[in-house]
Amino acid sequence: MDQNFWYLFSAYxxxxxxxxxxxxxxxGREKKLAEEIAELKAAVEELESKEEGRA
Amino acid sequence: MxxxxxxxxxxxxxxxxxxxxxxxxxxxxxxxxxIVVIIFNFAFNAGADVxxxxxxxxxxxxxxxxxMLSASRSFSPEKDRGTFDGLLLAPIDxxxxxxxxxxxNVTLIGLVQLAVLPLFVLFFNMTILPYLxxxxxxxxxxxxGFTSVATLFAAVAVNTRMRDVMLPVLLxxxxxxxxxxxxxxxxxxxxxxxxxxMTNWIRLLSVFTVVFLVASVMLxxxxxxx
Amino acid sequence: MAGxxxxxxxxxxxxxxxxxxxxxxxxSLIWAPRERVMGDxxxxxxxxxxxxxxxxxxxxxxxxxxxxxxxxxxxxxxxxAYSAAEVGFVFCCFVMITGPIWGKPVWGxxxxxxxxxxxxxxxxxxxVAYLMLRVYGDDMPQVKTFLAVLGILxxxxxxxxxxxxxxxRGLHPDSLVMTEEGLGAGMEVxxxxxxxxxxxxxxxxxxxLMQRRMALERLRDEAEDLRERVEHRHPxxxxx
Numbered sequence: 423m424d425q426n427f428w429y430l431f432s433a434y435x436x437x438x439x440x441x442x443x444x445x446x447x448x449x450g451r452e453k454k455l456a457e458e459i460a461e462l463k464a465a466v467e468e469l470e471s472k473e474e475g476r477a
Numbered sequence: 478m479x480x481x482x483x484x485x486x487x488x489x490x491x492x493x494x495x496x497x498x499x500x501x502x503x504x505x506x507x508x509x510x511x512i513v514v515i516i517f518n519f520a521f522n523a524g525a526d527v528x529x530x531x532x533x534x535x536x537x538x539x540x541x542x543x544x545m546l547s548a549s550r551s552f553s554p555e556k557d558r559g560t561f562d563g564l565l566l567a568p569i570d571x572x573x574x575x576x577x578x579x580x581x582n583v584t585l586i587g588l589v590q591l592a593v594l595p596l597f598v599l600f601f602n603m604t605i606l607p608y609l610x611x612x613x614x615x616x617x618x619x620x621x622g623f624t625s626v627a628t629l630f631a632a633v634a635v636n637t638r639m640r641d642v643m644l645p646v647l648l649x650x651x652x653x654x655x656x657x658x659x660x661x662x663x664x665x666x667x668x669x670x671x672x673x674x675m676t677n678w679i680r681l682l683s684v685f686t687v688v689f690l691v692a693s694v695m696l697x698x699x700x701x702x703x
Numbered sequence: 704m705a706g707x708x709x710x711x712x713x714x715x716x717x718x719x720x721x722x723x724x725x726x727x728x729x730x731s732l733i734w735a736p737r738e739r740v741m742g743d744x745x746x747x748x749x750x751x752x753x754x755x756x757x758x759x760x761x762x763x764x765x766x767x768x769x770x771x772x773x774x775x776x777x778x779x780x781x782x783x784a785y786s787a788a789e790v791g792f793v794f795c796c797f798v799m800i801t802g803p804i805w806g807k808p809v810w811g812x813x814x815x816x817x818x819x820x821x822x823x824x825x826x827x828x829x830x831v832a833y834l835m836l837r838v839y840g841d842d843m844p845q846v847k848t849f850l851a852v853l854g855i856l857x858x859x860x861x862x863x864x865x866x867x868x869x870x871x872r873g874l875h876p877d878s879l880v881m882t883e884e885g886l887g888a889g890m891e892v893x894x895x896x897x898x899x900x901x902x903x904x905x906x907x908x909x910x911x912l913m914q915r916r917m918a919l920e921r922l923r924d925e926a927e928d929l930r931e932r933v934e935h936r937h938p939x940x941x942x943x
Contacts, residue, residue, distance in 0.1 A: 626856070629852070629856075633836075633849045633852065633853070636840075636843055636845065636849070637836070637839060637840050637843065638839060638840075638842075639839060643835070643836065643839070646831070646832050646835055647832045647836065647853060649828075650825055650828035650829045650831075650832055650857075651829060651832075651853075651856055651857060651860050653825050653828075653864065653867070654860065654863035654864050654866070654867035655863075657867045657868070657871050658867060661870075661871065677866070677870050678870065681863065681866055681867060681870075684863075685863050688859060689856070689859070692855070692856060692859060696852045696855065696856070699773055699848050699851070699852060700845070700848065700849065700852060702845075702848070
């Protein structure tokens, strides 16, 4: 085997790992935001219904 | 066009008058450049031949940082005292505010260069007299090009929280082609090279200066709008 | 695998990119012929050059969408510019990582100031400046305009950086290695095919990541909007 194999191997591995790490961070941020949006929507609805009740 | 130049002249005169009263920018830039030269000397601790090889690089590092000082100080006091808003309210073209500021920065950096360059030559034991005309062209082109970008980014950086850190981060990568060209042409000149030895670089310097000058004047309007 | 796909919310388009990536892996690691001088390590080139292409292409996209943003003042063009900058930065990092890994066995040193490496380095710094201004200027109302200005100037700067780094090193023998093997005439047909495929796959991948990143930014706007609505109706409840 070529003694430079490890250079080739690490270059490709780093790209793949980097790519998936980036995807994971995007997915993670997406998930957090989706949860927050759900919470906020509930809060808005609650506030709106309260206001209607008052009116 | 003529009125724009006249307006820039007014801005320029105002800035120079303020500067003439305190002389704070010129003095700080001069002292700063001098310190850079001395520190570089310690950093390399090398013989005269090596120092002469790295001298063009040192010169431009010193002037680039001095230029950033000047550009930054052309906005930050106005911003802090709130006079910049007054300037924006004046019924003049925004581009002419930029041109006036740029002209002021070029003048001050030019003055500092005039003062520091002889000292450089003295410290590093170099010859300058036969190359004066070439250096004049190179320094003029490069300083105008570099300072246009510096002035524009200073107007951006002055609005950020970390203004002193942001200016070099924004400016130096974008200005790197002009800095490379300046160091190369200055080195070629000091090594006794002719115009033919640096045609490409002179072309790059000229095109960079024209393109970034025009772009900066156009984009400044967007930067200062509310 | 399916679990991972749902966890990462990989869309059909994303799956196509994944298949393309595997195919280009096969083409560049097994199918393409072994380079005579450099040996197998030259195979880094297929992903390295493709990443470099994306890094440059992405910044031009930042510049173009910045011009449109300054012109139309629509948030979506700012989103395009931001997403292109972030994804382009990721690819620029790939270039900066794989460049030295390729350089070490071929040149005997991790880093030389070769024109292409220097070019990528400066481009990387411009990306860093752009993203730093994004993050640290988040509280400024005019930050989007500033970013657009930086995006435009950076894009105009690309040809200047290109020529400056090229002339700076002259035609150094070191750079000939890169030039010839990177894009040059010395490449065999199969190598060119493998390179073309990985460039196309990386372009698809770039647009997939862009799409994901833009969706994320729109979610953030939506959250911001909702937060304001709640705050407006009932001051002092959110963030307490």
